């Protein structure tokens with residue numbers, strides 16, 4: 001066996017990269033394994049850091065995780081920028097949730113009351129106040145809720161910065177496929193690797209060390225992990241100057257839609273939620289829904305140039321909470337199951353893996369399903 005690292009992170013999405021970066025920063029010897037880092041769900045993600053806007057009333061534990069991670073984001077972003085020399089387009093101007101009909105308005109009132117009860121800062125706005133903040137909103141918007149503490153970031157810049165930071169710290173990024181966990185009884189000793197495209201019979205080589213499994217929805221191929229793929233199709237539009245000043249969300253025809261503006265004029269419109277297994281095809285129906293719903297919120301989107309459409313697979317869990325921390329198998333920790341919140345929860349996940357945030361660790365413990 002080849003003992004080159006005492007921690008092996010399997011998976012090079014925003015979660016695995018963040019975990020490897022934070023561990024390496026503390027002086028731990030780390031290697032990261034992924035045949036194509038930053039190409040999965042993190043590549044598709046919009047990057048909303050919006051714990052207030054993404055929860056429902058039954059998801060208070062998820063809200064607590066999201067808020068704890070949002071609090072960590074400014075320092076995480078500043079340190080990552082310093083370590084990588086790259087800008088992340090981190091912005092903190094809030095999310096505006098808008099409503100059209102009486103039912104939507106009532107839902108916003110309920111959400112505002114829920115947030116108020118939890119002591120969280122939100123502001124209820126009239127339609128006119130919403131348009132004053134965001135002049136491109138449709139005239140039919142009748143009210144809104146401003147979650148002023150929400151932020152957002154460009155996930156592609158984040159993963160590029162994490163890879164650059166790992167390079168500077170001398171962390172090896174092994175561009176091979178982890179084919180199996182190597183065990184002695186229950187204990188995990190390392191991972192077997194194969195070059196991308198190698199046949200199933202390839203004997204591979206073994207990398208020994210403590211394994212952190214952060215392979216998103218593919219984690220289930222290596223261990224008994226309760227994650228399933230939830231497909232999201234997402235669209236990137238381009239305009240010469242930003243159409244919006246902050247993230248805008250709404251429920252149109254019963255489905256939620258969001259628009260995330262980037263500093264360079266890109267506008268991300270997302271996202272579908274489909275349970276179709278490991279299917280990453282972009283479909284005409286998915287695009288139609290996204291554009292139709294985005295146009296209801298901001299009619300001007302149809303004037304923009306279509307830059308890209310992509311689909312990613314979110315790793316969903318039975319209770320919508322992530323799986324972070326030691327598994328029952330000695331030598332194996334998990335960092336997966338982040339569903340819609342991988343980018344938001346990356347700083348908290350890295351901290352949990354280092355034994356911080358004890359009070360929140362139990363919520364994410366992988367052992368809750370054993």
Ligand code: GLY
Nearest residue numbers: 232270271340341
């Ligand atoms: N966080 C937004 C999404 O998963 O679509």
